[in-house]
Amino acid sequence: MPNRGLWNCPSANSRPRRVPVLAVEDTSYRLSLQAHEKIDCTILLLEGNTPKLEDLKCIIYDWTPVFVSRPFALSSALHLKRLCVLGAPFPVDFGDQVHQLQFIDIRAAHHGRHSLADLVKCLTQGPSLTTSNLSIYGPSSIAQRHYLHTLNLGLSAANDPYLLFDRLFLPSIKHLDLMLRRCTTADWPHLASMLKRSCPPLTYLYLHGVPMT
Incomplete structure (x- = not known):
């Protein structure tokens, strides 16, 4: 699969420049993000047009519980098949539409943002889902x-x-x-x-x- 819109932040000393707008005309693309900075990684998606995004992987090494400010709406990436976020809470708005996710892996060290209701939506609205790994935190599920x-x-x-x-x-x-x-x-x-x-x-x-x- 061709890589499009690749953006890396490889060292703690480097400062991220203005986030590029993600808009491509090719059939599909992949976004890979590695960040040491306390950045809002959803800006990469929220400031661009990503209808053809199929593969998203984020690895966040340093973060605070408030730095992810807005949920990532699956409706903005209708063709997304693989979503992997490691190290930081990454709230996902599953919406009410059927999604195309086949693989979802969101593992936060602490303070996960997903509830049992989110998990139910992920499962019931994803007919193609083969692997689901979500950190569920918050109040009692009772x-x-x-x-x-x-x-x-x-x-x-x-x-x-x-x-x-x-x-x-x-x-x-x-x-x-x-x-x-x-x-x-x-x-x-x-x-x-x-x-x-x-x-x-x-x-x-x-x-x-x-x-x-």
Whole structure:
């Protein structure tokens, strides 16, 4: 694959010059960045037009938790197939569109910027994804709703709420109505695990189409 828009910052003594605008007319290109400076590496992408970018690799040796100021929107690089960022938090806005990523590897030493919701988006919107390595940090992945006492959900098989129930903590739930249309699994243990975790004063439970053994 031809290299286009190659930009390196190889030593701590060198100062990065004005970031070049990334705009090419070739079929594809690759961007490789190595930086010792506390720079915002997303400027390379945000100040240019990168619709044909297919391969992006960033290695950041020195950084502070605030130097990455803006998320990288996948919508600005619709043909991106490989994304690798090592050493620094690199927030990615997965958006709502289907992406073409095949390989994503974002490993931050500390203070990762991705949540469990980001991971779900990455997986559900990437039909070509073969490798995913994301650092997930932040608050507990358990969604606590201490005051919720009534919950009614009716979903199709395409919207299986297992990810939600695996995270829910509902210690006050009294009325629970759950309907799963055309569920094809033989067992759905996520409700039982949520109830065991929450120990609620449940007085009404209605299940329709929820397989439980």
